[in-house]
Amino acid sequence: MAKSLLIICRQAPWSGPGAREALDIALAGGAFDLPIAMLFLDDGVFQLQPGQHAAPVQQKDLTANLQALPLFGVDALYSSVRSLEERGLLHQALSPATETLNDAALTALLGQYDQVITL
Amino acid sequence: MATLHMLSHSPFSDSRLVSCLRLLGPGDGLLLTGDATYALQPGSAQLQALGLMPDTIALFALEEDLQARAIAAPPRVQVVDYPAFVELCATFAKVNSWL
Amino acid sequence: MKFAIALFSAPHAPSSRRALRFAEAVLAGGHEIVRVFFYQDGVYSAASTPVTPQDEWDTAAAWSALVRDHQLDGVVCIAAALRRGVLNDEEAQRYERDAASLAKPWELSGLGQLHEATQLADRLVCFGGP
Numbered sequence: 001m002a003k004s005l006l007i008i009c010r011q012a013p014w015s016g017p018g019a020r021e022a023l024d025i026a027l028a029g030g031a032f033d034l035p036i037a038m039l040f041l042d043d044g045v046f047q048l049q050p051g052q053h054a055a056p057v058q059q060k061d062l063t064a065n066l067q068a069l070p071l072f073g074v075d076a077l078y079s080s081v082r083s084l085e086e087r088g089l090l091h092q093a094l095s096p097a098t099e100t101l102n103d104a105a106l107t108a109l110l111g112q113y114d115q116v117i118t119l
Numbered sequence: 120m121a122t123l124h125m126l127s128h129s130p131f132s133d134s135r136l137v138s139c140l141r142l143l144g145p146g147d148g149l150l151l152t153g154d155a156t157y158a159l160q161p162g163s164a165q166l167q168a169l170g171l172m173p174d175t176i177a178l179f180a181l182e183e184d185l186q187a188r189a190i191a192a193p194p195r196v197q198v199v200d201y202p203a204f205v206e207l208c209a210t211f212a213k214v215n216s217w218l
Numbered sequence: 219m220k221f222a223i224a225l226f227s228a229p230h231a232p233s234s235r236r237a238l239r240f241a242e243a244v245l246a247g248g249h250e251i252v253r254v255f256f257y258q259d260g261v262y263s264a265a266s267t268p269v270t271p272q273d274e275w276d277t278a279a280a281w282s283a284l285v286r287d288h289q290l291d292g293v294v295c296i297a298a299a300l301r302r303g304v305l306n307d308e309e310a311q312r313y314e315r316d317a318a319s320l321a322k323p324w325e326l327s328g329l330g331q332l333h334e335a336t337q338l339a340d341r342l343v344c345f346g347g348p
Contacts, residue, residue, distance in 0.1 A: 003337055008215075010138070021258055021298065028329035034337070042138055082141070107144040110122055115342045116215045119226070119258075127233055127347045153232050153348050181236075201243035208341050209219050209249075218226050218346035 004035040006113035009044040013062050019047055022119040023065050030072030037076035037113065038069065039106070040098060045083045048094035066096055080106060121146040123211035127153035130165040135217040140168060148177040148211055150204070151196075156184045159193060166193070179207060220250045222339035224332060225260035226346030229277040234263045237345035238280055245288060253291040253335035254281075256324075260346070261299040264292070266321040278321065285323040293335075296326040 007026050011018035029036040040048060047066060054061040069077065079098040084090040090100075101109060110116060124147060130136035136158055143149065149172070151158055158165040159180060169178060182198045185191075192198050199207060208214050221244050227233045244251055256264050263278050270276040285292035300309060303319060306326050310318040320326065336342045 005333075005336060017301065018258070024297070025257075025329060025332065029333045032330060032333055034333055042134065103141045107142050110142060110215070111144060113213075115213055115336055116122070117224075117342070117344055118215055118217050119346075127236075129348075152236060201239050202247055204240060205221075205243045205247050205249065208221070208343055214341060214343045216344040216346065218344060 002034050003114035004037070004112070005029060006037050006039060006110065006116045008039045008041050008116060008118040009047070010042040011119060012043040012046045013052065014057055014059065015043075018119060019044070020060070020062060020065070022117075023062070023069075025117065025119075026069060026074050027065065027072050030069065030074040033073060036074045037078065037109075038074060039101075039109065040077075040079040040083070041106075041118075042080075042083050043087075045079050045087060045089055045094075048079060048096070048098065049089065050093060050095045063095070069096065078106075078109060121148070121211050123148040123150055123207055123214045125150045125152060125214060125216040126155035126158075128217070129154035130158045131163075136165065136168075139217055140172065143172065143176055145173065145175040148179060148207065150179040150181070150199070150207065151184070152181040153184055156180050156188055156190055159185070159190050159196060161191075161193075170195070219341065220252050220339045222252050222255065222332075222335035222342045224255045224257060224335075224342065224344045225263055226258040226344060227348075228259040228262040229265075229268065229281070231259075231346075231348055233345045233347055234260070234281075235275070235277045238277060238284060240343065240345070241284060241290075251288075251290055252338045253293055253331065254285065255332045255335055256292075256294045257298050257329075257332065258346070259302070261294050261302050261304045264294045264299075264321055264324040265304045265319050267317075267319045282321045282323050290323075291335075292324045293327050293331045294320065294324050295329055295332070297329070299326055
């Protein structure tokens with residue numbers, strides 16, 4: 001059976017190629033039909049804020065790639081309640097939709113995966 | 120499945136240690152490398168926070184990084200060299216490096 | 219035990235040297251390294267162009283020597299490498315750049331190689347940051 005991989009992304013979307021390169025790992029794994037999940041933690045939850053614009057900072061739109069995750073078979077998407085709450089995002093509509101987990105649930109989530117990459 | 124968490128950022132200028140402490144489960148391990156070993160600085164809030172971890176969490180530090188920084192390991196800390204580091208990775212089910 | 223080692227930091231970062239020492243200890247301990255994969259700024263650790271002062275430790279050169287001496291499968295992410303100017307002869311020609319800068323034992327390939335290594339290995343160990 002294929003080993004499962006949890007990718008924990010802590011990168012804000014406009015802080016350099018880090019967020020995109022974390023996403024690329026997920027998309028590549030999804031393309032190979034591997035069991036991949038993504039967890040947005042700390043500043044990584046800023047990627048989920050709707051209405052962001054890539055053009056003013058001359059970047060490619062990360063949102064399109066995030067939306068593509070389920071198309072690549074990566075539909076297990078999670079975010080940290082605490083990270084969202086700290087950043088005033090807990091009660092906002094976010095995109096793509098994620099399952100929000102408290103700290104205890106995050107610990108349990110980590111235990112479920114064979115491998116983990118935190119970026 | 121127990122996880123070995125590995126840190127290398129200084130806890131005085133970075134939030135990784137705090138985030139990591141919240142995710143630790145029973146049986147997990149925490150390995151301090153590089154500037155993360157500054158968390159063992161005597162009298163610091165960071166060392167105090169590590170002391171509050173349950174006894175089921177094992178705490179490790181890479182020997183060369185302690186030596187480089189003139190940090191003495193408190194009794195709870197197991198000091199590891201590279202061969203022991205490798206064996207640690209084999210002992211835990213997986214390794215989570217906070218890059 | 220089979221290890222996959224992924225490096226995300228440049229050779230001047232202490233974590234690149236730490237990953238190298240770890241890889242050496244894996245081999246010395248009788249374990250196997252299924253692949254070393256360099257991603258993000260880790261691609262700089264596979265560049266042939268940095269010149270390290272003679273009295274300083276050269277992590278990139280040590281990586282090349284390790285991969286060569288132990289005939290390891292050393293793979294550098296092609297997308298991350300192109301973005302950072304680490305090119306082999308083929309890519310330098312393709313993009314009409316003056317010189318190739320990927321050190322000899324390394325190969326450029328895709329992120330699929332990271333996933334394959336993860337599947338083949340018992341443990342994935344990532345190094346990056348400071």
